[in-house]
Amino acid sequence: MPETILVVDDDPIQRRLVEEALKRIGYRAITLDGGEAALRFMASRESADIALIVLDLVMPDLDGMGVLARLKQAGIDKPVIVLTAQGGIDTVVSAMRAGAFDFVVKPVSVERLDVSVRNALKVNSLQGEIQRINRRRDGGLSFKDILSRSPSMVRVLELGKRAAASTIPILLEGESGVGKELIARAIQGSSDRRTKPFVTVNCGAIPDNLVESILFGHEKGAFTGAQEKHTGKFMEAHTGTLFLDEVGELPLEAQVKLLRAIQEGEVEPVGGRKTMKVDLRLISATNRTLVEQVKDGKFREDLYYRISVFPIWIPPLRERLTDIPDLVKHFIARFSSEEGKRIDGVSEAAMGLLSTYRWPGNVRQLENAVFRAVVLSDRSILDVSEFPQIAAQVDGFEEAAIRREPIAAVSSSASAAAPVPGNVVPVDFMPVATHNMVSMPPPMRGGQVSMLDEVGEIRSITDVERDLLRYAITHYRGNMTEVARRVGIGRSTLYRRLRELGLAESVSAAE
Numbered sequence: 001m002p003e004t005i006l007v008v009d010d011d012p013i014q015r016r017l018v019e020e021a022l023k024r025i026g027y028r029a030i031t032l033d034g035g036e037a038a039l040r041f042m043a044s045r046e047s048a049d050i051a052l053i054v055l056d057l058v059m060p061d062l063d064g065m066g067v068l069a070r071l072k073q074a075g076i077d078k079p080v081i082v083l084t085a086q087g088g089i090d091t092v093v094s095a096m097r098a099g100a101f102d103f104v105v106k107p108v109s110v111e112r113l114d115v116s117v118r119n120a121l122k123v124n125s126l127q128g129e130i131q132r133i134n135r136r137r138d139g140g141l142s143f144k145d146i147l148s149r150s151p152s153m154v155r156v157l158e159l160g161k162r163a164a165a166s167t168i169p170i171l172l173e174g175e176s177g178v179g180k181e182l183i184a185r186a187i188q189g190s191s192d193r194r195t196k197p198f199v200t201v202n203c204g205a206i207p208d209n210l211v212e213s214i215l216f217g218h219e220k221g222a223f224t225g226a227q228e229k230h231t232g233k234f235m236e237a238h239t240g241t242l243f244l245d246e247v248g249e250l251p252l253e254a255q256v257k258l259l260r261a262i263q264e265g266e267v268e269p270v271g272g273r274k275t276m277k278v279d280l281r282l283i284s285a286t287n288r289t290l291v292e293q294v295k296d297g298k299f300r301e302d303l304y305y306r307i308s309v310f311p312i313w314i315p316p317l318r319e320r321l322t323d324i325p326d327l328v329k330h331f332i333a334r335f336s337s338e339e340g341k342r343i344d345g346v347s348e349a350a351m352g353l354l355s356t357y358r359w360p361g362n363v364r365q366l367e368n369a370v371f372r373a374v375v376l377s378d379r380s381i382l383d384v385s386e387f388p389q390i391a392a393q394v395d396g397f398e399e400a401a402i403r404r405e406p407i408a409a410v411s412s413s414a415s416a417a418a419p420v421p422g423n424v425v426p427v428d429f430m431p432v433a434t435h436n437m438v439s440m441p442p443p444m445r446g447g448q449v450s451m452l453d454e455v456g457e458i459r460s461i462t463d464v465e466r467d468l469l470r471y472a473i474t475h476y477r478g479n480m481t482e483v484a485r486r487v488g489i490g491r492s493t494l495y496r497r498l499r500e501l502g503l504a505e506s507v508s509a510a511e
Helices: 012-024 035-042 045-049 064-073 089-097 110-138 151-164 180-189 208-216 252-264 290-295 301-307 321-339 348-356 362-376 412-417 461-475 480-487 491-500
Strands: 004-008 028-032 050-056 080-084 102-105 170-173 198-202 241-245 281-286 310-313 402-406 429-433
Touching: 004 012, 004 035, 012 028, 012 050, 012 110, 028 035, 035 045, 035 050, 035 064, 045 050, 050 064, 050 110, 064 080, 064 089, 080 089, 080 110, 089 102, 102 110, 151 180, 151 310, 170 180, 180 198, 180 241, 180 281, 208 252, 252 301, 290 301, 321 348, 321 362, 461 480, 461 491, 480 491
Parallel strands: 004 028, 004 050, 050 080, 080 102, 170 281, 170 310, 198 241, 241 281
Antiparallel strands: 402 429
């Protein structure tokens, strides 16, 4: 999905020139004819898609410098490239001091605009990631840091904002990997406890015999191995937020004490003689259906009603596919920076693949898929071939699941023992794996495809095409993207023809 750029200029000819230039270099443009109109637009919900603003400095109603000042006052931090007919140093310095990222001189050069836009978007993305990481580390992560355009997630964020204004117990429900901890941190960061501790407890990872000690603490000598006093997670979270992840995994014995701690606002350490008051916000999370666990006697009903005063259901990624482009962009910026690579984005085909897949592992699975792609890629744009495991499970993207594996080269003695018309071309790599390519005789040396059959008659187009594709696959060492490009057809069409010609076995999406 191309980035959307807002073009603001009172001159209709200049607006059209910039719009066409942006379209040529792969962006979507929205045009407005003045500064006041731009400010109204940026204050509306429609501005959520805007990645960058191209702003004329000289306009009748409100000039570019005035727009920059008003954007800063409103807290709108979109990168701005200014247009100016005068490239003087004073003009440039003034614009930069006012908050502009870069400037271009009229008439607009497509190449100059392309470089400026790409640099602005890249720097803005990296700065956003750095700020987000710092806010998460400092406990200041807020709902503005959560990337989502899906109506179902907008509802989740709205509920989270309301819950953050009080100390009401919250239960976050949803499948594994949907981002429950991220929502919990945003609630903490949007509340008056944002500077206080945020303590996470993975209830499913605590041994049953240590649950009470880890949650409530213990005194020295309270049990074998208790050589020192331990305060416990409840006391660690005092004045802040305690996040009980996978709370449905707690054993029934621990649920009894957890209920008392929540009801009374106090905990009693193992081996202790007195209780200690604790003040904290409780956020619980589960990937199970707690109501069903209550019916099955695996979770206490009184505890369920105590922790689920404000339940929030977080939808799986497959129900909010519109979030995928922003998430992919976010992960690429983060991982390319961490890995020291220059990755500018993903191809349209790759984005189509990622937006089609069902993502059973949700956002966590998408994050790991992008991480792997960034690590393995040696190009500036991630393509379908960088996501082979995903492509292998989506119909129409099977070619990306094919990998190259070395096989024994065909020796001259072998070719002599089993002669074929012409000489055999030694093969170092052949495409194998999920598609189980059927055996294909090597094509002729030098790429010569005979037009005549064994009896001197013209061969059919189908037979000639079959030999051509055999040779191309061997010549390009199984690189199906290159094969498709060289023979002049799309990759999906190439794989359809391979199946029709008996050169490859079809594979279902589930395989």
